[in-house]
Amino acid sequence: MRVILLAGAVIGGIALVVFLVMVAGLLPPQTIRLVEGYMPMQLLAELAFFVAVFTLISYLLKKNGLGIPRFWQGISFWLFIILYLKYRIYPPIPFSVRAIYGTIAMVGVFMWMSGAEDDWKEFKKPILNVLDAVTPFHKALRTFYLIAIPIILWGFSYNSFLPNLDEPIELRTVHPAPPASTKVHGKTFVLQTASNPYRVNAEGKYDQEYSNKLITEQSMGRLLKPDANPWDPKAEGYLKFVREGGEIFFQNCHFCHGDNLNGRGLHAFAFNPIPANFTDPGTLAQLQETFVFWRVSKGGIGLPRESFPWASVMPPWEQHLTTDEIWKVVLFEYWHTGYYPRTWD
Numbered sequence: 001m002r003v004i005l006l007a008g009a010v011i012g013g014i015a016l017v018v019f020l021v022m023v024a025g026l027l028p029p030q031t032i033r034l035v036e037g038y039m040p041m042q043l044l045a046e047l048a049f050f051v052a053v054f055t056l057i058s059y060l061l062k063k064n065g066l067g068i069p070r071f072w073q074g075i076s077f078w079l080f081i082i083l084y085l086k087y088r089i090y091p092p093i094p095f096s097v098r099a100i101y102g103t104i105a106m107v108g109v110f111m112w113m114s115g116a117e118d119d120w121k122e123f124k125k126p127i128l129n130v131l132d133a134v135t136p137f138h139k140a141l142r143t144f145y146l147i148a149i150p151i152i153l154w155g156f157s158y159n160s161f162l163p164n165l166d167e168p169i170e171l172r173t174v175h176p177a178p179p180a181s182t183k184v185h186g187k188t189f190v191l192q193t194a195s196n197p198y199r200v201n202a203e204g205k206y207d208q209e210y211s212n213k214l215i216t217e218q219s220m221g222r223l224l225k226p227d228a229n230p231w232d233p234k235a236e237g238y239l240k241f242v243r244e245g246g247e248i249f250f251q252n253c254h255f256c257h258g259d260n261l262n263g264r265g266l267h268a269f270a271f272n273p274i275p276a277n278f279t280d281p282g283t284l285a286q287l288q289e290t291f292v293f294w295r296v297s298k299g300g301i302g303l304p305r306e307s308f309p310w311a312s313v314m315p316p317w318e319q320h321l322t323t324d325e326i327w328k329v330v331l332f333e334y335w336h337t338g339y340y341p342r343t344w345d
């Protein structure tokens with residue numbers, strides 16, 4: 001029994017260290033992959049695993065007379081959940097959602113701490129110790145809080161009273177509903193049925209699966225299979241056209257959208273709204289390929305009414321590029337960021 005417990009603690013300890021190294025930023029969060037389609041179950045299982053590890057570690061410590069006080073158990077477990085939500089999950093979840101989960105976790109921890117009368121007493125003890133100043137140390141701590149808390153509150157109120165010099169918020173629909181069809185260079189494209197003529201397999205047929213198969217990491221960053229090189233003269237299928245799209249991109253788009261397609265081009269910050277960051281999961285990854293084709297062709301001035309006030313400087317590229325060039329540059333943008341174009345639901 002002892003051996004099993006110790007082995008469990010060691011395995012759990014290793015998992016914990018891997019996690020903490022990830023938190024420190026020395027390993028990317030994808031080190032241990034989230035299995036696509038099973039992510040929520042996997043996260044729950046991992047959390048349950050860590051709960052078991054903590055229980056085990058704290059049991060072993062207590063047995064050896066090194067028990068961790070209840071108060072710190074609760075606080076550190078809650079901090080652990082917050083770190084887990086922030087550093088384990090990718091693509092990252094927004095702060096507002098993390099705040100909700102964090103609050104729910106806090107309620108959970110609180111219920112766990114106050115579940116039994118004795119536990120609750122033990123949990124409260126350190127707080128009451130400070131309030132009652134039972135030792136000189138606690139007294140010093142109490143004095144410190146008495147001074148620090150008003151200063152912190154003062155800081156918050158000071159900040160909230162500062163006049164705000166930012167320009168007023170402008171509400172604007174970034175991704176308006178697209179038209180049913182769009183006419184580019186005299187040809188009508190029905191957005192629901194058109195497809196990128198260059199997203200083809202080795203036989204020259206439209207093949208979404210084929211192009212996606214060459215990308216091994218979908219959710220963050222891009223990892224192409226080592227044999228997929230668009231610069232190879234023998235490259236097959238759509239890869240041949242990725243290179244041509246790249247040339248068009250670096251002749252026309254990188255000034256605004258950036259060398260890394262992250263929206264930080266040379267001229268980017270002269271504009272408001274700033275050019276789209278294609279590496280962000282909120283742009284290309286969310287859009288159908290024909291939507292992107294339409295946006296590139298028509299630019300900022302071609303946006304529908306809901307995108308008032310049309311402040312976007314995105315040029316209408318149909319005036320400068322051929323239809324084929326637009327399809328190729330769109331292909332390149334998807335290839336470079338490694339995202340799937342969204343399919344029609």
Ligand code: HEC
Pocket residue numbers: 174175248249252253254255256257271273274275276282283284292295296299300312313314315317329330
């Ligand atoms: C003068 C700067 C500029 C240049 C050059 C430029 N863009 Fe843009 N682009 C923008 C701005 C600004 C936006 C974001 C505002 C908006 O939604 O229109 C944008 C948005 C886009 C979007 C929409 C993304 C989305 O999430 O809806 C696509 C696609 C795009 N650009 C592609 C291109 C391509 C392809 C080229 C080159 C052929 C290009 N852009 C060149 C400024 C530029």
